[in-house]
Amino acid sequence: MFNTNKEDLNETQIKIMEAAMAEFLEKGFSGARMQNIADNAGMNKALLHYYYRNKESLFKQVFRDVLIDMFSMLTDIIETEIDFESKLNKLVKSYMNYLIEHRQFPLFLLNEIYRNPEIVDQVLRESDVSETWDKFYNELCQSQKNGDVIELNPAHIIVTIVSLVVFPVAASNVITRFADISQSEYYEFLQERIDIIPEFLIKALLKK
Amino acid sequence: MFNTNKEDLNETQIKIMEAAMAEFLEKGFSGARMQNIADNAGMNKALLHYYYRNKESLFKQVFRDVLIDMFSMLTDIIETEIDFESKLNKLVKSYMNYLIEHRQFPLFLLNEIYRNPEIVDQVLRESDVSETWDKFYNELCQSQKNGDVIELNPAHIIVTIVSLVVFPVAASNVITRFADISQSEYYEFLQERIDIIPEFLIKALLKK
DNA sequence: TTTAATTTTGACCAATTAGTTAAATCAAAA
DNA sequence: TTTTGATTTAACTAATTGGTCAAAATTAAA
Numbered sequence: 001m002f003n004t005n006k007e008d009l010n011e012t013q014i015k016i017m018e019a020a021m022a023e024f025l026e027k028g029f030s031g032a033r034m035q036n037i038a039d040n041a042g043m044n045k046a047l048l049h050y051y052y053r054n055k056e057s058l059f060k061q062v063f064r065d066v067l068i069d070m071f072s073m074l075t076d077i078i079e080t081e082i083d084f085e086s087k088l089n090k091l092v093k094s095y096m097n098y099l100i101e102h103r104q105f106p107l108f109l110l111n112e113i114y115r116n117p118e119i120v121d122q123v124l125r126e127s128d129v130s131e132t133w134d135k136f137y138n139e140l141c142q143s144q145k146n147g148d149v150i151e152l153n154p155a156h157i158i159v160t161i162v163s164l165v166v167f168p169v170a171a172s173n174v175i176t177r178f179a180d181i182s183q184s185e186y187y188e189f190l191q192e193r194i195d196i197i198p199e200f201l202i203k204a205l206l207k208k
Numbered sequence: 209m210f211n212t213n214k215e216d217l218n219e220t221q222i223k224i225m226e227a228a229m230a231e232f233l234e235k236g237f238s239g240a241r242m243q244n245i246a247d248n249a250g251m252n253k254a255l256l257h258y259y260y261r262n263k264e265s266l267f268k269q270v271f272r273d274v275l276i277d278m279f280s281m282l283t284d285i286i287e288t289e290i291d292f293e294s295k296l297n298k299l300v301k302s303y304m305n306y307l308i309e310h311r312q313f314p315l316f317l318l319n320e321i322y323r324n325p326e327i328v329d330q331v332l333r334e335s336d337v338s339e340t341w342d343k344f345y346n347e348l349c350q351s352q353k354n355g356d357v358i359e360l361n362p363a364h365i366i367v368t369i370v371s372l373v374v375f376p377v378a379a380s381n382v383i384t385r386f387a388d389i390s391q392s393e394y395y396e397f398l399q400e401r402i403d404i405i406p407e408f409l410i411k412a413l414l415k416k
Numbered sequence: 417t418t419t420a421a422t423t424t425t426g427a428c429c430a431a432t433t434a435g436t437t438a439a440a441t442c443a444a445a446a
Numbered sequence: 447t448t449t450t451g452a453t454t455t456a457a458c459t460a461a462t463t464g465g466t467c468a469a470a471a472t473t474a475a476a
Contacts, residue, residue, distance in 0.1 A: 012423080030239035031323065034464060044425050049465060111319050114381045115239065124385060133386065155397065156404055159383065163375035168367050170378070173322045175367065177332055178341065189363065196364055204412045220453080242434060252455050257435060423472065433462075441454070446447100 013051055015041040017061065024062045025104040028111055029119075032059075056119065063112060064123050066105055073098060075132045084143040085206060092165055092198045099169040100190050106170035133158070149205055157205060164197050221259055223249040225269065232270045233312040236319055237327075240267075264327065271320060272331050274313055281306060283340045292351040293410060299344075300373055300406045307377040308398050314378035341366070357413055365413060372405050 009017070019041035023032045034055055038045040052058040077091050099106060113120050140157060143149040149157070168175070168190060176186045217225070227249035231240045242263055246253040260266040285299050307314060321328050348365060351357040357365070376383070376398060384394045 027323065028236065028238065028319075030236065033462090035462090045464085046426085046466075047424055050423075053465095055464065107318060107322055110315060110379055110382055111236075113385060114315055115234075115236065117381070117385070121385070130386060130388065152404070153400070155387070156401065159376050159397075159401075160372065160408070162379075163371045164368060166379070167371035167375040171318055171370075171374070173325065174318055177321060177325070177329070178338060179363070180338065189367075192361070193364065193367075196360070200368070200412065204408065218453095241432090243432090253434085254436080254456085255454060258453075261435095263434065417476100419474100419476070421472105421474075423470105425468105425470070427467090427469105429464105429466070431462105431464085434460090436459070437457090439455085439457100441452105443452080444450085446449075 012041075012043070012047065015043070016048060016051055016058070017065070020058050021062045021065065024059060025066075025108050028108070029055075029059050029116060034058075060119060060123060063120060066108060067123060067127060067129070069102070070098075070105055070109070071127065071129050071132065075128075078132050078136050084139060084148060085202060087139070088161075088201065088205075089198045092161065092201065093194055095165055096169075096190070096194045096197065099166065100187070100194075103169055103172055106166050110170060147207060150207060161201060164201065168193060220249075220251070220255065223251070224256060224259055224266070225273070228266050229270045229273065232267055233274075233316050236316070237263075237267050237324060242266075268327060268331060271328060274316060275331060275335060275337070277310070278306075278313055278317070279335065279337050279340065283336075286340050286344050292347060292356060293414060295347070296369075296409065296413075297406045300369065300409065301402055303373055304377075304398070304402045304405065307374065308395070308402075311377055311380055314374050318378060356415060358415060369409060372409065376401060 016037070019037045019039075020032075022040065023037045027033075032055075034048055035045055037058070038048050041048075048058065052061065073094060074091070077087065077094055080087070082090070113124075137154055137158065140149065140154045144151060144154065172183075172186055172190070176183060179186075181189075224245070227245045227247075228240075230248065231245045235241075240263075242256055243253055245266075246256050249256075256266065260269065281302060282299070285295065285302055288295070290298070321332075345362055345366065348357065348362045352359060352362065380391075380394055380398070384391060387394075389397075
């Protein structure tokens with residue numbers, strides 16, 4: 001998929017990547033400051049530019065890493081050969097769990113892809129994300145032909161699934177503020193959803 | 209709700225607000241440039257500061273306007289007295305239509321509230337957004353008591369509805385890139401969803 | 417041990433950017 | 447017409463920020 005081997009990064013590079021990821025996730029590309037990254041990595045700013053030509057290349061690397069991380073587990077599940085209902089159930093549960101542990105990822109991706117399409121396009125093209133989705137798409141079509149899944153443009157079904165899984169995490173800050181609840185209360189709420197959503201989807205999408 | 213009367217803005221202020229909104233929606237707070245705003249408003253940068261103390265106050269005004277716009281129509285519909293199914297149907301359809309015409313709004317709000325909670329908090333508190341949601345929440349509870357709506361924590365129902373309505377718009381750039389389709393193809397797709405989603409929700413949430 | 421290459425640093429630079437100031441212009445009132 | 451206050455501008459400032467460079471420190475090789 002990508003030719004980034006985390007193994008052949010030295011200690012300095014790892015510290016840079018950790019600090020850079022924290023900074024970019026929190027502030028986004030335009031809000032992030034190279035000086036902050038250097039400080040939090042415990043080093044001189046010039047050393048950042050020694051390892052990464054400029055802010056953009058450092059950002060690209062972070063973006064790559066986030067994208068890989070977000071889709072590798074997804075790919076693993078989609079590749080396994082089980083019936084559609086089980087796969088849907090496992091996919092949704094695993095992914096919701098994953099997103100709850102990486103709450104910053106969805107909004108980061110949504111945002112940077114919106115604001116920086118050029119930077120991001122090439123990274124996206126290098127990945128095999130779309131192939132993975134193709135496989136799921138085809139299995140969905142097959143399940144529809146088998147009469148297991150309701151008749152509805154499969155693209156709509158996929159967007160429905162993704163919406164229900166991703167949005168509550170991407171919008172967690174907005175929701176906690178609007179509903180005036182604490183982060184931990186909302187965390188509990190999301191935990192509940194891990195059981196509710198697969199059930200909801202299976203009821204709504206599968207013919208019984 | 210807010211005491212901003214668009215009527216008592218002079219021509220200059222209107223030009224500023226239009227240019228500022230375009231800039232902030234496209235680039236976000238940290239990516240936006242006062243110079244760009246001045247240029248696109250066809251004026252000197254100092255004039256910006258004559259009307260708005262600083263970038264932050266200008267941004268707040270834009271944020272306010274977006275928030276008001278996004279929730280005023282919502283409020284109108286929620287306030288009308290019709291049965292729950294009709295209200296849900298109308299709410300979802302109107303709002304999806306609205307969002308398709310204002311695609312930049314959802315991601316803008318998600319993002320700025322995440323990155324700038326302080327700036328945004330006071331604007332949020334001034335609004336009566338939460339009251340509006342309370343009314344909908346109560347009507348939902350009532351419909352559950354009447355046996356019209358399935359038993360499920362109403363908060364989960366509301367988040368489910370909002371996810372399905374908002375996410376496909378907020379993520380439109382990501383989805384068009386991942387699915388490798390054009391903006392206009394996705395626009396068609398969203399138009400289809402305006403009929404699909406209310407139907408889907410009513411089937412999933414209402415007892416028949 | 418000496419030499420060469422790599423890694424790290426402090427000090428600096430150039431460009432950008434938000435914000436200021438004082439003067440000029442304009443409109444309305446006296 | 448003159449004066450007064452509001453509006454607009456050009457030129458400027460101070461601070462921030464991404465990026466550079468030459469030298470120092472460290473590590474690896476000879």
